[in-house]
Amino acid sequence: MLKKIATQQVQLGMFIQSLEGSWLSHPFWKTQFLLRDPADLEALLTSGVAMVWIDCSKGDDVRPNSVAPLPFEVPAKEPQTPPEAPPPSTPAPAVPPARVSLGAEIERASQVVNRSRQAVLSLFGEARMGRAVDTEQCLPIVEDVADSVARNPSALISLARLKTKDNYTYMHSVAVCALMVSLARRLGMDEAQSREAGLAGLLHDVGKMAMPQEVLNKPGQLSEAEFKVIRTHPERGFEMLKQGASVPEAAMEVCLHHHEKMDGSGYPHQLQGEQISLLARMGAVCDVYDAITSTRPYKAAWDPAGSIQRMAGWRGHFDPVIFKAFVTSVGIYPVGSLVKLESGRLAVVTDMNAQNLAAPVVRVFYSTKSKLPIPVQTLDLSRSDAKDRVIGRESPLEWGFPHLEDIWQQAS
Secondary structure: OEEEEEHHHOOOOOEEEEEOOOHHHOOOOOOOEEOOOHHHHHHHHOOOOOEEEEEOOOOOOOOOOOOOOOHHHOOOOOOOOOOOOOOOOOOOOOOOOOOOOHHHHHHHHHHHHHHHHHHHHHHHHHHHOOOOOEHHHHHHHHHHHHHHHHHOHHHHHHHHOOOOOOOHHHHHHHHHHHHHHHHHHHOOOOHHHHHHHHHHHHHOOHHHHHOOHHHHOOOOOOOHHHHHHHOOHHHHHHHHHHOOEOOOHHHHHHHHHOOOOOOOOOOOOOOOHHHOOHHHHHHHHHHHHHHHOOOEOOEOOOOHHHHHHHHHOOOOOOOHHHHHHHHHHHOOOOOOOEEEEOOOEEEEEEEOOOOOOOOOEEEEEEEOOOOEEEEEEEEEOOOOOOOOOEEEEOOHHHHOOOOOHHHHOOOO
């Protein structure tokens, strides 16, 4: 049974079903959980959230002598002065899950990708039919994605890159959500700011739901007239989000301005430099990286390491400080990159080393000297006993290895 109570009545053992107000304003990643930790109780009591819903069938009910009765329980003949709201304070920060290896996270990340794809498909389907976007429905997606990114950012980001032409738009939104969370953390943002960045990434392309399907999914290059239509998607998306419930202004900014460039040559408003909001500048990097490393209806994917190298050369496109942080978050050689080692062996990157981006974890599988496959071996190039190093990236297509995911997904 659901019951709405004052926050000051909440006690350990209760099952929190939901909290009044936007999820962006409360101190928890989850809104449905059994309250067991005294630190979580303290964070809730000092959060400024006035009312909560509890599920008495899953946890404790209000105790008979509980203080702070509900306003609608106060007898009309005996008006009482409601208790003062607790002074605002900084909520206890959410603690992200512990970091694990890519091999340990890959299966969970795969499940998150599948759930997120279905959720975004439904969310965008509603938007296509003209219904307002409800950001509260996005919370489980952002939560799942952010938890996976905290455990290992490379796992979900790399899996989300493996899109089909048919599900590109939906999976692109999931991927940009993950990239935004990872980048936000790299820039030192707290968990609330990181999940707001993730939400913005998830919704940045919602305007494409207002685009004609024959243009959005055209297999060939767009004509000038068709491209002019597609360029309206940021503004269409902005208008759609304005009609939604509790959509943060930051998310609307990213939706409207993720195609702006630092030199003012972007669209729709030709903003430049710091005229573009911080999250929109982050969104520009994350959006482009995922787009060029993914197979789209009209273009084959570029390899991850080559994409980073090309983006680094696009002067005036990205905020250099943000781009540097982005490279640190995904690696110089992102998971799935084909690299050549000093020994003459080819290897695929299976994980990054945050302390040494030039020395990732790799799986060697081919000898350029013998031109033959060799027994697959995992090497952590940051270890002193590795006795090998990356000397450059290679093109998978030129070597005839179009399906390197078959190797890196088996990382352990």
